[in-house]
Amino acid sequence: MHEVGIMETTIAAVLSEARGHDASRVHNIVLRVGALSGVEPDALRLAFDAAVKGTPADGAGLEIESVPARGRCPDCDLEFDVESDFIFTCPKCGRISGELVQGRELELTRIVMS
């Protein structure tokens, strides 16, 4: 359950950002989480309530944008979306590629505060 630790550092970053902007309330937090990041959005949501409790982000909304995996075929120089099985099969030539162009994202994208 590394999501608990990741959520704690995320909220620490959110609060430090809010302080830097002289804000007293955080209303909304937007994260981007890649399908191959190794982090479960549901586990992040579970960790969220405990991490914000009693802080200026208590009661804030949490939005998690999922970033699908995208692969690239070096033979065809083609980028393509990857299905949920995570086997990067090139739709043009059928080669299985190891090249990942998107899907490992794990990002604190934006905060709404006042």
Added chain:
Amino acid sequence: MPTPLAPSAQKATRTVELRLSLLESNDRQAVANRRRFKELGMVALNLVSSPGSGKTTLLERTLAEFGAATRCAAVVGDLATDNDARRLGRTRAPVAQITTGSACHLDAGMVARAVGGLDLAGARILFIENVGNLVCPASFDLGEQVRVVLLSAAEGEDKPLKYPPIFKSAHVVLLTKVDVAGVLGFDVEAAAQNVRRIAPQARVIRLSAKSGEGIKEWYDLLGSLVNSGKG
């Protein structure tokens, strides 16, 4: 009840774009680790697997045999006991134990602190034995140059399909305990096939630290990593 940060009046609502990595501090430390390992002329390998996949047995044999000619060091992450470090301590390699407590993975800071206490003079390879877990270690860069994922014959051949993030990030996959594959009904070829489907970039080695099968191929790989300074 939320406690206000400052006792000020109502402020305007604003949106701040950040695009900050959630692993910012770990990734920064990982970059520092990687630079330090490079300065020391050392290749760092991050060994990841499920519990009981034979990491410690393989490491023990590797330190004794490969380590006899090429100086190696090891950092071992363990939940509670120091059994692994004690086993490895019987070889002459410098070994540091990281007791992770309830943590399910090593992070770059833990590795930096553990390495700080080791005599690394002349060491060419650092083995980092991660906590037995195929999920959490996937997200944490330790500053290693080479990520090695182990899959033993005591597990399912479909593990690569079930844990894509970690296999996807592997440079090397070791299929371990192949000496007992027949007894356990483990289809080594099917497992290798699944690795190739998820991680075609990974070098696959079938080995047994007990029978010695495939061990030479593993040592040859380590030797080439040392000579090239990277994988």
